[in-house]
Amino acid sequence: MATTDNTDYGDDVVAVPLRHPLRWIFGGIASVLLLSFIWALFSAKSIQHEIVAKFLFDPRILIGMLVTILVTVLCMFIATVLATLLAIMKLSENPLQRWLATGFIEFFRGTPLLLQIVFWGYLGIIFPQLVLGVPYTDIIWLSGDTSDLIPAIVAGVIALSLNEAAYSAEIVRAGILAVDSGQVEAAKSLGMSGGQTMRRIVLPQAMRVIIPPMGNEFIGMLKNTSLLQVIAVAELYTAASTISSANLAQIELLVVSGFWYLAMTTVLGFPQRALERKFGRGFATVGGRAAPRAFKVGRR
Amino acid sequence: MGNLMVDARSVRKSYGSNEVLQGISLTVEQGEVLCIIGPSGSGKSTFLRCLNHLESINGGRIYVNDELMGYRQSGKVLHEMKPKNIAKQRQAIGMVFQRFNLFPHMTALQNVIEAPIGVRGVNPEEAKQLGLELLAQVGLADKGDHYPSQLSGGQQQRVAIARALAMKPKLMLFDEPTSALDPELVGDVLDVMKGLAKAGMTMIVVTHEMGFAREVADKVVFIDKGQIVEMGTPKQVLDKPQEARTKAFLNKVL
Numbered sequence: 001m002a003t004t005d006n007t008d009y010g011d012d013v014v015a016v017p018l019r020h021p022l023r024w025i026f027g028g029i030a031s032v033l034l035l036s037f038i039w040a041l042f043s044a045k046s047i048q049h050e051i052v053a054k055f056l057f058d059p060r061i062l063i064g065m066l067v068t069i070l071v072t073v074l075c076m077f078i079a080t081v082l083a084t085l086l087a088i089m090k091l092s093e094n095p096l097q098r099w100l101a102t103g104f105i106e107f108f109r110g111t112p113l114l115l116q117i118v119f120w121g122y123l124g125i126i127f128p129q130l131v132l133g134v135p136y137t138d139i140i141w142l143s144g145d146t147s148d149l150i151p152a153i154v155a156g157v158i159a160l161s162l163n164e165a166a167y168s169a170e171i172v173r174a175g176i177l178a179v180d181s182g183q184v185e186a187a188k189s190l191g192m193s194g195g196q197t198m199r200r201i202v203l204p205q206a207m208r209v210i211i212p213p214m215g216n217e218f219i220g221m222l223k224n225t226s227l228l229q230v231i232a233v234a235e236l237y238t239a240a241s242t243i244s245s246a247n248l249a250q251i252e253l254l255v256v257s258g259f260w261y262l263a264m265t266t267v268l269g270f271p272q273r274a275l276e277r278k279f280g281r282g283f284a285t286v287g288g289r290a291a292p293r294a295f296k297v298g299r300r
Numbered sequence: 301m302g303n304l305m306v307d308a309r310s311v312r313k314s315y316g317s318n319e320v321l322q323g324i325s326l327t328v329e330q331g332e333v334l335c336i337i338g339p340s341g342s343g344k345s346t347f348l349r350c351l352n353h354l355e356s357i358n359g360g361r362i363y364v365n366d367e368l369m370g371y372r373q374s375g376k377v378l379h380e381m382k383p384k385n386i387a388k389q390r391q392a393i394g395m396v397f398q399r400f401n402l403f404p405h406m407t408a409l410q411n412v413i414e415a416p417i418g419v420r421g422v423n424p425e426e427a428k429q430l431g432l433e434l435l436a437q438v439g440l441a442d443k444g445d446h447y448p449s450q451l452s453g454g455q456q457q458r459v460a461i462a463r464a465l466a467m468k469p470k471l472m473l474f475d476e477p478t479s480a481l482d483p484e485l486v487g488d489v490l491d492v493m494k495g496l497a498k499a500g501m502t503m504i505v506v507t508h509e510m511g512f513a514r515e516v517a518d519k520v521v522f523i524d525k526g527q528i529v530e531m532g533t534p535k536q537v538l539d540k541p542q543e544a545r546t547k548a549f550l551n552k553v554l
Binding site: 180182183185186187188189190191192193194196200201204205279281282283 | 352354383384387388390391393394395397399401402403404405406407414415418419447448449460463464467
């Protein structure tokens, strides 16, 4: 019939939008489940809400939270630097560097994090004295009791950083491998050194691929700091459990620390999006705006 | 002999048991334009990449500007060069790639000034001045702030040429510079290359553009299966080829 239709069709397309009835049905079911879960929490006789409210802003909890944040940021910083080194070593032409990096990664990925934390925490039992100097000479720069030189919080930072470095190294390596080999050739042909090529050309482009999974790692680290309770580092979870072991309000203080963990991980999403935009420069289409398309899938 | 820019002697290159260059010997004088033609897989791009030691060679010698590329010879013994010294040798050799290989996270101007600042230590203001001049030279004076993704293929390739020129090279290598371009964009890039040739730049161009070769080249070499089949002026090779393989190839592409 198209041939008999002589309308001009110069107007804009105005059409009835496609209906999505299933979305409404599933949305309804999800809402009911969520509401009943929240109701169950609030109506549970075993949870005393006034205790939750009382300890939510308790100074010990807030200080614990500060420790959690500091440890997380410090560990992620150390881990990222180490991970970059490990990734570059693992991609090196030098077999010794490759083996060292592979060995490090295998070792720290292959043993439980909790075990590593306890190990570093109890290092003083294995090596009561630490001496830093030139072996077989009298030159000694530093010596003392292990427990003085490595207090619990330092042991915790070492344990979390080394473990995280092993995981992040693979993320950084994947990012480096994702950069087109033509980029390295172009840099080489301009007379750039290996180091310059890595710093100025490869890593900035790898960041685009590295940042989303590193956001995951950051959140994971924030929660894993709670494991430091086993070596008595005064972070958020330790602070909450110290309080609850005195007042026996275990559930209430779990709710308190859970609330703050959730609040912190939610806030972490903002800097991640800002970073994604920064390193997405040049990969966007017209106008250089917004993050690269690949990350926008499914967002309207 | 003093004005020989490139002196390649029996250059051989293998990947495993596959010998892709089987003894290539040729010379390019200062200011000369050499076009390399040949079927795909003939080894012409590999030869170009050997010239600036992006690929190491298995036999023969390559001298660029009287310097042995990639190795140090003492008596009869060859020593591998340190990466630092190879990088230094490459500074004098500009290269333009088939797929442009611009740095996507930098603007056009940043692409051009990255190596002068980072490698030669030119101060940023001076480099920027030079960069803008070079962008103007390739007809892109107003595109300095654009990222590569905002430029057409032809514009990207011209930025890539400006980027290579920014290191003030004595020799320019072009690896099929127009093969990845839409037909209507090829002309602009070829025009820039013609301008360079006219200005006296020594150039080695791997290309399928026979018109360009005929117009600009001083010398044309036809390579097939890793060997030089025929070499001479454009007239000799393109118009009166002597070898059957050259004739067969030209019949296909013309």
